[in-house]
Amino acid sequence: MLRVLGSHKRFCDGLTRRDLLHVGALAPLGLTLPDWSRAASEPAANGFGSAKRCILLYLWGSPSQIDTFDPKPNAPAEIRGALGSIQSCLPGVRVGEVLPKVAANLHRLTVLRSLGHQSPIHGTAFALTGVPATDLPLEGNVRDPRHWPFVGSVVDHLAARADPTAPAVPRNYWLPFPFGSKRGPSRPGPYGGFLGPAHDPVWAEFRAPGTHTVLRDSGDPNTPKKEVADPYAGVRPGDRFDLGPADDTLTLDRLHGRGSLLDQLDAGRRAMDAAPAAAAFDRHRALARAVVSSGKLRAALDVQREPTRVRDRYGMTLFGQSCLAARRILEAGGTFVTVCWDEYGLVNTGWDTHVYQTPRLKDELGPGLDAALIALLDDLEARGMLADTAVVVLSEHGRTPRVQSVAGGGRDHWARAYSAAFAGAGFARGRVVGRTDKIGGDVIEVPVSPKDVVATVCHVLGIGPDTELHDRLGRPYPAAGPGRVRPELLG
Structure with missing residues (x-):
């Protein structure tokens, strides 16, 4: 079978027939579904539809707000770190x-210092979907039936309803590899949820080892x-992204390597038609054919085409080069691209700084984010x-x-107050929204929930x-769950 998305099911015909957007559903403009793509290209005064596309930089594991966007220079040393x-x-x-x-370019960003909720677990599903509540079983099961769709999956679903033609570049793409796959089982969060696996992101793959070998410590004595x-600590200039994850049957890479386009498509068709549930793969097949026949995605992932000076500005790290690839994918016609700074090789890595926080922030995490984010903004602006x-x-x-008394310093999970940043279409520039208390532990002005961000x-x-x-079953749900638009973030 041809593996393009994270699973091989498709939502039933009942959803296909009944999933219609009513008058007023695209508030405040009252647009019907065929008007969705046009709305995204006609900015309104309040920023509605001002973005044609989006890049989400997802820092899995969670940065310390105090060491990044919400420092407390007058707090005691055990708070400052x-x-x-x-x-x-x-x-x-x-x-x-x-x-x-980032400090030199903060006039281009809006910093939100007053995000908060009550679930200090690694709740990617809670952070990136409209699901109203979360718990450990939900955040531990990719296919828990309670899952709502990832925001990128919502974008993909609505665009597909407006125009079912398979795009040459996936509308919902995830870099640099399937979520959580380099340290164990996949994690929940960025999936199609109740829309079905057909709207899971299309995953990139990156198989090259890093140039720096580092001692990783989870902080767990067991x-x-x-x-x-x-x-994430360093890559070689020649290290490449692949179109998708490895498969033991037929991959996009193998399909692309066949002698002719006809052979490629026929081979893919034969492989999929041999499967018992071949009818369920129609959307996956159409997307694979569109991707393979155009070559746009493969070309966009080829960051080696960029000048060395450009690549160096992003940082010769997996996160930096993933951000560069994301910009290229948008240029090629992509809509929603996520770049994830994920765990690699061991749990409690990525931005999950339970131990060795000080050296990791100073030598890896801070410089990696700092270079890539500003290079991305510079490149997007230079290209209009x-x-x-x-x-x-x-x-x-x-x-x-409070910094924990562990090797290299560390901070544990805390959900009552944290930060995020926004730039580009629709968002304000040079604005700081919200305020936390003297130790960065609780929100005291302009509380914002993850649902509001969605x-x-x-x-x-x-x-x-x-x-x-x-x-x-045809049951209706609001795209952002209980979230509401926050004008404080908008330009």
Whole structure:
């Protein structure tokens, strides 16, 4: 079978027939479904539909708000930690010392310092979908029936309803590899949820080892430390992204390598038609054929075509080169691209800094994010794309105000207050929204929930947060769950 998406099911015909958007569903413009794509290209005064596309930078594991976007320079040492803060280009606004490029460019961003909720677990599903509540079983089961669709899946679903033609470049793409796949089983969150697996992201794949071998420590005495060649710490210029994850039958890479396009498509058809549930693969097959026949996605992933000086600005790391690939995918016609800084090789890695937080923030995490984010904004602006591209930097929670007495310092999970950043289409520039208390532990002004962020991202993409989505039984759900659009974030 041809593996393109994360699963091989399709939502039933009942959903296909009944999933119609009613008048007023795309509030506030009252648009019907065929008007969705046009709405996204006609900005309104409140930012609705001002973004034609979006890049989500997802920092799995959760950055410390105090060491990045919400420092507390006057707090006691056990709150401040070993790292300091620096003055940004905005008067009176400081950021962590590990983000000097961000500090110099804060006039281009909106920083949200007042995100919060009550679930200090790695809740990617809660952070990136409209699901109203979360728990450990939900966040531990990719196919829990309670899952709502990832925001990128909502974009894909609505666009597919407006135009069922398979795009040459996937509308919902995830870099650099399937979520969670480099440290164990896949994690929930960025999937089609009740819309069905047909709207899971299309995953990239990256198989090269990193250039730097680092000792990783999960902080769990029952888990041995491990030497890991982590590509987030460095990659070689020739290391390449693949179109999709490895498959033991037929992959896009193998399909692309056949002698002629006809042979490629016929081979794919024969392989899929041999499967018992071949009818369920129609959407996957159509997408695979469109991707293979156009070659646009393969070309976009070929970051080696970029000048060395451009690649160096992003950083010769997996995150940096993934951000560059994301920009190229949007140029090729993509709509929603996620770049995830994921765990690699061992649990409690990525931005999950329970131990060795100080050296990891100083030497890896801070510099990697700092370079890639600003290079991405620079490139989008230079190409005239930033005005209609939304850029979102987000995670699932924050970290404890008090530094833990562990090797290298560390902070544990904390959901009551954390930060995010926004730039580009629809979002304000040079604005700081919300405020936390003296130790960065609780929100005291402008509380914002993850559902509000989902609603606001949908809004700038031309999707009213009350837009009706339907599950397999035809039951309606608002696209952003209980979230509401936050004008404080909008330009």
